[in-house]
């Protein structure tokens with residue numbers, strides 16, 4: 001498989017110069033780049049030696065794979081850590097390491113669609129733009145709910161909208177840390193509305209791309225996780241984790257797993 005190794009010397013001069021120029025640009029830009037909440041304080045050098053192998057985590061991380069060059073054992077460890085961080089009981093979630101927050105949202109909303117066919121998705125004005133794209137990809141019906149000025153979903157608007165559509169199972173896509181304002185949608189308040197309106201079949205997906213690696217480390221966070229009653233969650237690796245390669249974590253209650 002590794003019969004011919006490409007080394008730096010094999011690059012043409014223009015290609016090497018192109019890479020050198022880009023390296024210089026990255027060094028400069030990384031010092032003055034502002035406005036995005038991403039962690040740049042990391043050192044993955046102990047992992048560099050693994051980049052010479054075609055590792056691939058194809059398949060379910062919890063099942064044996066024919067592709068032996070995988071890191072499923074590490075992936076399961078990561079998932080267990082995030083299960084704990086999101087306050088799910090041990091062994092109660094299934095998930096995988098994704099390519100980012102968007103993919104985890106896609107997976108959560110896909111599960112919701114399979115579990116509640118014909119369901120309606122409710123998401124706020126401040127939800128990330130990936131949600132709109134995913135709704136179109138999955139051909140899901142949806143209604144956008146107003147946001148408060150601070151970015152939280154307006155639960156009065158949600159309540160009124162759900163009241164009108166009580167015959168359609170709701171799928172609420174709650175944002176746990178909106179991209180622009182860091183607002184956290186009120187999961188407990190959403191559960192209260194389901195209870196008040198006697199809606200028994202429902203699904204809450206948490207887009208915690210941003211907040212999922214902050215709230216576990218905050219004193220007295222608002223209800224946001226599995227303990228608060230969400231059914232699935234997506235966390236991005238491109239923000240607080242600080243991953244230079246596509247990365248995220250998607251988790252869902254094992255009972256929901258398809």
Ligand SMILES: Cc1ncc(COP(=O)(O)O)c(C=O)c1O
Pocket residue numbers: 099100101102103127128130175177178179207208209210236237238247248
């Ligand atoms: C709230 C929210 N959801 C989803 C995403 C998308 O995450 P990713 O870039 O990891 O796909 C972001 C990223 O900005 C976000 O802030």
